[in-house]
Amino acid sequence: MxxxxxxxxxxxxxxxxxxTLDLLKLGVGSRVEVSVSPDGKRLLVTPIEIEAADEEAEHRARVREASRRAIxxxxxxxxxxAE
Known part of the structure; x- marks a missing residue:
């Protein structure tokens, strides 16, 4: 295409x-990961599953909380x- x-x-x-959207099960508001291929010649668009996005958000929240506690x-x- x-x-x-x-x-x-x-x-x-x-x-x-x-x-194409139907094939990839995407629609307005769908989350995708956009990256460049290792050779730098291709744009890769990969759908992110809702569970993966939720897990990533939870992980970031845990890291923020751990950082806050450490500080x-x-x-x-x-x-x-730092001095």
Missing amino acids: IETLRSIDGGCAIILDAA ARHGAAFKKL
Whole structure:
């Protein structure tokens, strides 16, 4: 499939047809991971399953909470190490 990049709000977008969206089970608001292939010549768009996105959000929340606790507990030591 060949598509044309379209200008939207200072960026670019690729418009996908309904058949492609149905095949990938995507729609407006679907989350996707966008990456570049190792050779730098291809754009990869990978659907993110809802469970994976939820797990990622939960993981980030746990990391934030652990960081907050570590800073609260060892903040003075971190400041000394930063000097």
